[in-house]
Amino acid sequence: MIKAVPKPLEEVLDLVKDFTKVLIVGCDGCVTVCEAGGSKEAKVLASALRLYFTQAGKQAQIDETSLTRQCEKEYLAQLSDKMDAYDAVVSLACGCGVQYMAEMYNNKIIYPGVDTCFLGVNEERGLYAERCQACGRCILAETGGVCPIARCSKRMLNGPCGGSDQGKCEISKDVPCGWELIYERLKTLGQLDRFEKPVDPKDWTTSRDGGPRTIVREDLRI
Amino acid sequence: MTAEYSAGSKLEKIFKSGQKAVTGECGPPRGADAEHFRHKAAYLKNVVDAVNVTDNQTAVVRFCSMAAAKILLEMGVEPVMQMVTRDMNRIALQSNMLGAAAMGIKNLLCLTGDHQTFGDHPQAKNVHDLDSVMLAHTLKTMRDDGKMISGTEVQGRPRMFIGAAANPFADPQEFRVVRMGKKIAAGVQFIQTQCIYNMERFKTFMEMANDMGLTEKCYIMAGITPLKSVGMANYMKKFVPGLDVPDSYIARLKGVPKDKVAAEGIKIAVEQIHECLAMKGIAGLHLMAIEWEEKVPEILETAGLLPRPKVEAD
Numbered sequence: 001m002i003k004a005v006p007k008p009l010e011e012v013l014d015l016v017k018d019f020t021k022v023l024i025v026g027c028d029g030c031v032t033v034c035e036a037g038g039s040k041e042a043k044v045l046a047s048a049l050r051l052y053f054t055q056a057g058k059q060a061q062i063d064e065t066s067l068t069r070q071c072e073k074e075y076l077a078q079l080s081d082k083m084d085a086y087d088a089v090v091s092l093a094c095g096c097g098v099q100y101m102a103e104m105y106n107n108k109i110i111y112p113g114v115d116t117c118f119l120g121v122n123e124e125r126g127l128y129a130e131r132c133q134a135c136g137r138c139i140l141a142e143t144g145g146v147c148p149i150a151r152c153s154k155r156m157l158n159g160p161c162g163g164s165d166q167g168k169c170e171i172s173k174d175v176p177c178g179w180e181l182i183y184e185r186l187k188t189l190g191q192l193d194r195f196e197k198p199v200d201p202k203d204w205t206t207s208r209d210g211g212p213r214t215i216v217r218e219d220l221r222i
Numbered sequence: 223m224t225a226e227y228s229a230g231s232k233l234e235k236i237f238k239s240g241q242k243a244v245t246g247e248c249g250p251p252r253g254a255d256a257e258h259f260r261h262k263a264a265y266l267k268n269v270v271d272a273v274n275v276t277d278n279q280t281a282v283v284r285f286c287s288m289a290a291a292k293i294l295l296e297m298g299v300e301p302v303m304q305m306v307t308r309d310m311n312r313i314a315l316q317s318n319m320l321g322a323a324a325m326g327i328k329n330l331l332c333l334t335g336d337h338q339t340f341g342d343h344p345q346a347k348n349v350h351d352l353d354s355v356m357l358a359h360t361l362k363t364m365r366d367d368g369k370m371i372s373g374t375e376v377q378g379r380p381r382m383f384i385g386a387a388a389n390p391f392a393d394p395q396e397f398r399v400v401r402m403g404k405k406i407a408a409g410v411q412f413i414q415t416q417c418i419y420n421m422e423r424f425k426t427f428m429e430m431a432n433d434m435g436l437t438e439k440c441y442i443m444a445g446i447t448p449l450k451s452v453g454m455a456n457y458m459k460k461f462v463p464g465l466d467v468p469d470s471y472i473a474r475l476k477g478v479p480k481d482k483v484a485a486e487g488i489k490i491a492v493e494q495i496h497e498c499l500a501m502k503g504i505a506g507l508h509l510m511a512i513e514w515e516e517k518v519p520e521i522l523e524t525a526g527l528l529p530r531p532k533v534e535a536d
Contacts, residue, residue, distance in 0.1 A: 157353060158353045158401075158404060160397070161334050171339045196403065198407055199356070201371055
C-alpha cells in the first residue's frame with residue numbers, strides 16, 4: 001500500500017493561517033492503514049488547528065470529514081455540496097487524492113496534509129518499509145521475490161556492490177543490503193545459478209522514466 | 223593494429239607478455255587546478271605502466287576523469303580511465319566511452335560508484351541506469367560487435383581494454399568470486415581489487431577464483447594501499463566497508479617511533495606486494511598511494527618492480 005506521514009503541524013498551520021473556513025478531508029484508504037491521513041488523523045488535525053486559531057484570537061471554522069477513497073470521482077463528488085462553504089481544503093490523502101480533488105474542484109484551494117512516501121508494508125505498527133517502486137515490469141520471479149530496484153540503494157541488477165557489509169548497505173547500518181537478501185533467498189530456494197549470467201540493461205519505459213503513465217485495459221472498459 | 227590485442231594499450235601488452243603489470247592511481251583535484259594534478263602524476267611517470275584516474279570517487283565532485291586521462295596522455299602517461307554509472311545514463315556513458323576512445327584513451331575501468339550519501343552532494347539524484355556489469359558489457363559490444371545497446375551501429379569501434387573492480391572483503395563472501403566471474407563473463411579483461419589488508423581472506427578469494435578458472439580468463443591485479451599513519455589505519459578499519467585492517471599491522475605502526483611510522487607502513491606494503499605477487503593467478507599490482515604519490519617510486523624500487531618494461535601502446 002501507499003505509505004505517508006503527516007506533515008508537521010507548523011507546515012499545515014502556515015498554509016491555512018490566513019483562512020477562516022477550512023475543511024480537513026481524510027481518506028479511508030492507504031493513509032488510514034499507516035495512520036497518517038484517515039478520519040482519526042483528520043479529527044486530530046482539526047482540533048489542533050482550532051486550538052491554534054483560538055489561542056491566536058482569530059475566528060475560524062475548522063471542520064473535518066473523511067471519504068472512502070480520494071482517488072475515485074464518485075467519492076470525491078460527495079464533497080460537492082460542501083465545498084462552497086470553505087476557503088481552503090486540506091486533503092490528508094496521498095498525492096493522488098490531493099491532485100484528483102484539485103482536478104474536480106478546479107477553483108478551490110486544496111493543500112496536502114501528508115507527505116506521500118512510498119509503496120510499502122507494515123512491518124509493525126508505526127514501522128513501514130518500502131518494497132516496490134512500481135517500475136511497471138516485475139522481475140521478482142528472477143530475484144527470489146526480493147526487488148533490487150526498491151531495495152538496493154543503487155538499483156543494481158547485478159549486485160551486490162562492493163559496499164555490502166555483513167548484510168548491510170554501504171549507506172547505513174540500518175539498511176539491509178537488498179542483494180544480500182536476494183542471495184540468501186536464492187540460496188534457500190536452490191536458485192543461485194540465476195546470478196551467474198549478467199543481467200542486461202533494464203527497459204525503464206514502463207517506469208516513471210517513460211513519462212506519466214496510464215493503464216488502458218480494453219477488457220475492462222465499457 | 224595487431225589482431226592479437228583487443229585494444230593495444232601498454233597495459234594489455236604487458237599482461238599478454240606474461241610480465242606482472244603495475245598500475246598507480248591519481249585523483250583529480252576538487253577544482254580546475256591542472257598543475258596540481260600534473261605534479262602528482264609526474265611521480266608516477268615511467269614508474270608504473272598505467273595510471274588510474276578516478277571518476278568523482280566517494281561521490282565528491284572533482285574534475286572529470288576524461289579530462290584527467292587526456293592530461294595524462296599529453297604527459298606521456300598511459301591512463302586507465304575510471305567511469306561510474308552513478309552520474310550518467312546509458313546515452314552519456316556510451317557517448318563518453320566513444321569520446322574517450324576517440325582521444326586515444328585505451329583502458330577503461332567500469333564501476334558502479336559509491337553512493338552519493340558519502341560525498342559532498344548527498345542531495346543529488348543518482349542515475350544507475352546501468353551498473354558496472356552492464357557498462358563493461360556495453361563497451362565490449364561496441365568494441366567487438368560494433369553495436370550500441372540500442373543495436374545502432376557505431377561508426378568507428380572504441381578500442382579499449384576493459385577493466386573492473388572487485389572487493390574480496392565485501393559480503394556475502396562466498397558470492398564475491400561468483401560476481402567477479404559475472405563481470406568477466408560480461409567482458410571484463412582485467413580486475414583491480416579493493417585495498418587488501420586481510421591477507422588470509424584474500425588468499426581464500428584467489429583460491430576460489432583459481433578453482434573457477436577465472437584467473438585464466440582475466441588478469442587480476444592486487445590492490446595495495448600503503449598505510450601512512452596509525453590514524454589512517456584506524457580510519458580504514460572503522461569507516462571503509464569491508465576493510466578489516468588486522469590489528470597486527472596497527473600494532474606494528476604503533477610499535478615504532480613517530481618519525482618511522484611511514485617507513486613501517488611502506489615496509490608492510492612491500493611485504494604485502496611480495497606475498498600477493500607470489501599467489502597463483504595474480505597478474506599484477508594496483509598501487510593506490512592515496513595522496514602519497516611521491517612514495518610510489520620508492521615502494522616499487524624496494525619491491526623490485528623497477529624498471530618497468532619498455533612497451534609502446536598501438
